Amino acid sequence: MGFASKHSLLAWSILLLGVLIRGAAQEKAAGLGIFDAHGDVGSVRRSGSVEYRAAEGTYTISGSGENMWFGADAFHFVWKKVSGDATLSADISFLGTGGNAHRKAALMIRQSLDADSVYADIALHGNGLTALQFRDEPGGLTQEVQSMIAAPKRIGIEKHGAYFTMWLSGANGELTMSGASPKIELKEPFYIGIGVCSHDPQVVEKAVFSNVQLQSVAVNYAAKSAPATLYSILETVHVDSGDRTAVYISPGRFEAPNWTRDGKAFLFNRDGRIVKLAVNGGTPETIDTGFAIRCNNDHGISPDSSLLATSDQSQEDHQSLVYVLPLKGGVPRRITKNSPSYWHGWSPDGKTLAFVGQRNGEFDIYTIPVTGGEETRLTTAPGLDDGPEYSPDGQYIYFNSERTGHMQIWRMKADGSDQTQVFSDDYNNWFPHISPDGKIMVFLSFDKSVAGHPENKDVMLRLLSLSDNKIRVLARLFGGQGTNNVPSWSPDSKRLAFVSYAIVPH
Numbered sequence: 001m002g003f004a005s006k007h008s009l010l011a012w013s014i015l016l017l018g019v020l021i022r023g024a025a026q027e028k029a030a031g032l033g034i035f036d037a038h039g040d041v042g043s044v045r046r047s048g049s050v051e052y053r054a055a056e057g058t059y060t061i062s063g064s065g066e067n068m069w070f071g072a073d074a075f076h077f078v079w080k081k082v083s084g085d086a087t088l089s090a091d092i093s094f095l096g097t098g099g100n101a102h103r104k105a106a107l108m109i110r111q112s113l114d115a116d117s118v119y120a121d122i123a124l125h126g127n128g129l130t131a132l133q134f135r136d137e138p139g140g141l142t143q144e145v146q147s148m149i150a151a152p153k154r155i156g157i158e159k160h161g162a163y164f165t166m167w168l169s170g171a172n173g174e175l176t177m178s179g180a181s182p183k184i185e186l187k188e189p190f191y192i193g194i195g196v197c198s199h200d201p202q203v204v205e206k207a208v209f210s211n212v213q214l215q216s217v218a219v220n221y222a223a224k225s226a227p228a229t230l231y232s233i234l235e236t237v238h239v240d241s242g243d244r245t246a247v248y249i250s251p252g253r254f255e256a257p258n259w260t261r262d263g264k265a266f267l268f269n270r271d272g273r274i275v276k277l278a279v280n281g282g283t284p285e286t287i288d289t290g291f292a293i294r295c296n297n298d299h300g301i302s303p304d305s306s307l308l309a310t311s312d313q314s315q316e317d318h319q320s321l322v323y324v325l326p327l328k329g330g331v332p333r334r335i336t337k338n339s340p341s342y343w344h345g346w347s348p349d350g351k352t353l354a355f356v357g358q359r360n361g362e363f364d365i366y367t368i369p370v371t372g373g374e375e376t377r378l379t380t381a382p383g384l385d386d387g388p389e390y391s392p393d394g395q396y397i398y399f400n401s402e403r404t405g406h407m408q409i410w411r412m413k414a415d416g417s418d419q420t421q422v423f424s425d426d427y428n429n430w431f432p433h434i435s436p437d438g439k440i441m442v443f444l445s446f447d448k449s450v451a452g453h454p455e456n457k458d459v460m461l462r463l464l465s466l467s468d469n470k471i472r473v474l475a476r477l478f479g480g481q482g483t484n485n486v487p488s489w490s491p492d493s494k495r496l497a498f499v500s501y502a503i504v505p506h
Contacts, residue, residue, distance in 0.1 A: 033059070034214050035193055038078040040065075042115035045201045048076025059209040060095070061105070063196030068104055068123065071139045072115040074201070077108070079193030085217040085505075088192055089156030089167065089175060092124050095206040100199040101127040105207035107157045109164065109192045114138070120164040120181050122157045126199075130155065132166040134181045136476065143475075145179040145235065145244040148281045158504070160217065162186070163478065165231075165502050166246075177231050179246035180502035182476035183458050217505070227506040232482075234266060234277070236495050237475050239440065239463065244475060247281050247497075253455075255482030256297035257497040259490050261305045266497055269295050274310060288329030296320060297485045298342040301327060303350045307370075309335075309343045311355075322355055324370060335372050344486070345389040345397065346370075347414070354388035354397055365399055365416075378416030387431045389487060390414065391438060398422070398432040398441065409443055409464075423469055427460075428453075431485055435493040439466055442474065442496055444484055455481040456501060478502060 031052060032038065038050045038061075046064040053060075065074030092105045103126040110119035116139040123144075124130050128151030131144040149168045156167035156175050166179040192214065198205040234248040234257055247266075254270035259279075266277045267287070272294040275284040289295060292312035298320070299310045308327045311320045319339035323332035338357060345354035350370065357366050357375065365388045366375045379385040381403040388399040391411075398411045404421070407428040412419040422432075427445040430453050434441050445460045446453065457480040464471050477483070477500040488497040 032078060034212065035078045035080045041077045041113055042072055042074035044074050046204050050078050057210060059194060059212060060206060061194065061196040062204050062206050063198055064201060064204050065197040066201045067199055068197045069142045071141060075195045075197035077193055077195040079191045081189040082192050083188035085160050086192055087156060087158045087215050087217060089154060090194065090209045090212040091154045093208050094126060095208060099126050099205050102199045103205045104197045104199065106195050107155060108195055109157060109159055109190060111186050111190050118184060120184055122155045122166050124155060130168060132179050132181050134184060136182060136184050143242055145181065145246050147178045147246055149178060160505050163502065165504060177249055177504060180233055180500055228503050231502045231504060233500045234497065235500055236497050238495055242474060248277055255499055256485040257488050257499060258299065258301055258486055259488055259497050261301060261491055263491045269297050269299060274299060289325060290331045292323055292332045297482055298344060300343060300346055300486050302346055303348055309346065309353060311342045322353065335368060336375065344387055347390050348392060348394040354390060356386050378412065389433055391434050392436055393438060398434060400430050400432060406448060433487050433489060435489050436491055437493040441466060453481050459483065461498060
């Protein structure tokens with residue numbers, strides 16, 4: 001047989017092999033419905049499996065694995081490689097009872113099949129806890145935003161651009177937006193699918209995924225007129241663990257939560273009014289603020305919990321003025337004569353308010369008795385000074401100032417003397433808030449390229465230990481204006497309240 005004949009035979013063999021491989025691949029795809037393949041991710045002691053029943057449209061996944069957490073995952077994954085934006089939703093139920101409370105059945109989007117891959121998922125736990133979990137860098141620690149909805153029948157994850165949102169079914173069975181993640185950059189293509197982790201390496205757990213829907217979403221982000229809905233999410237975060245809980249979510253914008261001093265409720269502003277929400281969520285109730293119906297995001301509670309300070313723009317030339325009124329509601333009493341004035345701090349003895357006022361084109365920090373009277377100017381440096389707040393012992397006022405060229409955190413004695421920069425870095429840092437125990441300061445950081453404190457930006461909540469000036473990131477989120485303009489610590493100094501935002505294309 002000559003070279004040409006052997007070459008021809010080889011070509012036919014390769015062609016036939018290709019046909020057989022493609023046929024096997026098509027059978028494999030058909031055997032997994034909308035997904036392409038499956039396998040264990042990470043180190044598992046007992047191999048997982050999947051059973052797809054086309055007639056019922058169900059996937060029964062068996063999975064082992066120690067956890068999907070910290071810096072590495074171990075679970076069984078059924079996936080498809082995709083590009084662009086997508087939504088994935090399913091009804092989920094565990095088979096069997098008595099398993100680990102933290103066994104997980106999840107909808108997941110991840111960069112790779114490596115155990116330490118960047119990912120975001122919606123994980124339904126065995127005890128009903130549901131959370132958006134994410135790892136924003138390879139090998140990084142997993143973080144989460146927990147939902148107040150327990151054991152939803154249906155869950156969904158949506159990727160829009162670099163952002164991910166959690167969708168859960170409520171009492172009416174319809175999916176509603178239930179939480180958002182920070183920005184997570186994925187290269188295309190990436191993996192999207194469903195998975196199970198037993199949270200016990202010696203055990204295999206099973207979960208059934210039914211009515212599974214995977215859809216591509218085409219969004220023109222360059223078109224400024226593209227229809228979208230803004231959602232506001234009131235979250236709490238544990239200072240030690242960084243675990244977050246989405247307490248209340250609503251379309252539209254609300255801002256700036258205060259945590260009541262008894263720890264039972266939040267106050268925030270929405271549509272010019274101040275509303276109150278129980279710490280376990282529910283339906284907010286509007287506080288009666290009389291004629292003050294254009295309240296902005298600078299408001300706070302007196303040390304004895306009897307009064308509420310508001311900054312309102314309802315009167316005169318619609319410039320902000322500071323008022324106080326009973327915390328339960330009532331007629332506002334005007335404090336500042338001059339406008340615009342924006343409340344930010346209350347002295348621990350309850351006698352003095354700290355606020356920001358614009359006078360003769362300059363924003364500076366002032367104090368004024370809570371009974372009213374003459375204002376006292378504390379800062380005179382050129383440039384914006386903002387966000388004054390007393391330390392719990394009343395000795396200092398912390399604030400942010402751009403006197404060095406970009407916004408940094410400063411402090412001064414309560415009489416305005418000894419103005420000192422607390423630390424220096426390349427971020428624009430705003431709104432310092434000292435924990436009730438006086439040990440930690442939280443503040444909001446924008447990228448150095450961002451001027452002012454605008455809305456809808458990628459930002460960080462960072463913590464500074466006042467004993468050694470060490471700084472760490474507490475949370476990364478989509479926010480900015482409205483995220484934490486006012487004091488928002490829990491009374492026990494263990495948690496913070498803040499608002500994150502999500503812009504979800506239609």
